[in-house]
Amino acid sequence: MYFFKKAIWVVPAFSLGLTACGGDDTDTTASVPDTTASVPDTTGSVTGDANSPPPPPPGQLNLTAPTVGALSNGYYPVTFTWTSAEYATSYTLCRKDEALPNHCESLGSTPDLSLTLSLGALKSYLADFFVLAENSTDKTPSGYQSLTSSDVKTLITYIKASNAGGGDYFGASVSVSEDGNTLAVGGIAEDSNADGSDANGESNSGAVYVYRFASGRWSKEAIIKASNAGADDYFGYSVSLSEDGNTLAVGAYLEDSNSQVINSGEGDNSASAAGAAYVYRFENDKWTQQAYIKASNAGEGDKFGHSVSLSSNGNILAVGAHLEDSNANRSDANGETDSGAAYVYRFASGRWSEEDIIKASNAGANDYFGNSVSVSGDGNTLAVGAYQEDSNSQVINSGEGDNSAGNSGAAYVYRFDGSNWTEQAYIKALNAGEGDQFGHSVSVSEDGNTLAVGAYYEDSNATNIDGDGNDNNASNAGAAYVYRFNAGNWSQQAYIKASNAESHDYFGLSVSVSGDGNTLAVGAYAEDSNATGINGDGNDNNASNAGAAYVYRFNGSSWSQQAYIKASNAGATDYFGRTVSVSGDGNTLAVGAYAEDSNATGINGDGNNDDVTDSGAVYIY
Secondary structure: OOOOOOOOOOOOOOOOOOOOOOOOOOHHHHHHHHHHHHOOOOOOOOOOOOOOOOOOOOOOOOEEEOOEOOOOOOOOOOEEEEEEOOOOOOEEEEEEOOOOHEEEEEEEEEOOEEEEEEOOOOHHOOOOEEEEEEEOEEHHHHHHOOOHHHHOOOOEEEEEOOOOOOOEEEEEEEEEEEEOOOEEEOOOOOOOOOOOOOOOOEEEEEEEEEEEEEOOOOEEEEOOOOOOOOOOOOEEEEEEEEEOEEEEEEEEEEOOHHHOOOOOOOOOOOOOOOOOEEEEEEEEEEEEEEEEEEOOOOOOOOOOEEEEEEEEEEEEEEEEEEEOOOOOOOOOOOOOOOEEEEEEEEEEEEEEEEEEEOOOOOOOOOEEEEEEEEOOOOEEEEEEEEOOOOOOOOOOOOOOOOOOOOOOEEEEEEOOOOOEEEEEEEEOOOOOOOOOOOEEEEEEEEOOOOOEEOOOOOOOOOOOOOOOOOOOOOOOEEEEEEEEEEEEEEEEEEEEEEOOOOOHHHHHEEEEEEEOOOOOEEEEEEOOOOOOEEEOOOOOOOOOOEEEEEEEEEEOEEEEEEEEEEOOOOOOOOEEEEEEEEOOOOOOEEEEEEOOOOOEEEEEOOOOOOOOOEEEEEEEE
């Protein structure tokens, strides 16, 4: 069970200058040099010639408990108020960060005695806030205050499609840009036609919604439809944003054209479920389609676009087609049914081109290689999951030819040397077991040296970090694994289980690692607790398949769970956690609940009803 600190006033664990820092009203004027006679009674304003003595350090001040106001302009304002400090000329509101000077992450400065701002839930739920009173001589800190658990839950941004409809599955995919200021959401079964003129013109054609964070709040920027939107294409099944949020890749894995050429042939629907990907750029204040991407060997039923991933600059794109059928060296186009493939595209000289088709070195029928893909920020590392690969190996780079552990799953790492892509590592879990489906999700860090892999059917009853993974008494509880590349080798760094792991939670269905590789988000979309917000009670299973997400941090030597995340309006069968995406610094998290049922639309509406079944929602922390 987790508990929030109540709002309290304590002394920051550091001192500044000459002024004593304390949580009481003790008279400390004796510690101030006897120069008050030379200071005019102007509350800290010092006048006089250049030879005037400097002002005394600011006096003590008291920060009161923060208050969260009513919804205004799309967000909930948080107001901090403090008492006046004698001799202070300005005040800086700080969030405590011991790595920064004065332990202060500045949230804003003012000459006034209050500050109102927008705060994110994830970074604020355990934060200590304080104020620095400042003048030309020194700084004096107030005591700490923190937000209550109720306050933090209020700060969760709740996003619904502006045209939310039953069965749209908004939130089936999510992507947050590296800077945390842009969000893309797939509504895979949205029904409008290509230009939006007919709300039900193309059933299950799908749509993608783009949101921006500016001036303290999130707002919708665009609804994007495929140029050749067709019924049952599921456009938006996968989405990926560039670092700055101005390039967007979208997968439509059931798109039907028989084209094998980029930007051509999108109108011929004679290759059912061949799949497609689309690239959009944000320029001159609008989104435009830059490319319609098809595999050069596109075939019926390949489901190209099941997964997509963009590099930081938006110029390298990886696309998975997990039901592609060729053998390992592609000498036989139908040699290994549903073995799967990954494709790499590069934008150069004003156009997109296919750079490589990648197959697993041990490609086998029904391996589903390409179900998940993730490309590093620099575009030189690619991770690919094959969650139905069958080897019984529990060793990296070994044993890939023994197919005696059906659907145990594998992940593969590829590096680009400037000319060619080559397989660097064949990754297996140290406790790999039949049916674990390791590789269902993958995520790689900015530099390509940290890899997270989800195995959502893993069965151990372990909890937390590096427990005993060999006791399979919690069927399909799920697990996540972290790998690091160091000194020329990949090795497993952590085996991660939910703190409240139970059978059929499917922890690891989705994973997302931050750019620096030190924050990991994991989704467990069938977790059952009725908790809401952050770090509630995860042991009351009265909301079947409500879903949950978990955040882990690496402190330089070990991983630990930082947060247990639930929807602010958690409900049974919402499947919160089907998708997760974390920003580059790990401080912004988006979670999709594609079967959430409220009739709300837009930002921070009323989610406390179940009137529009499976309309879906996304939550930002």
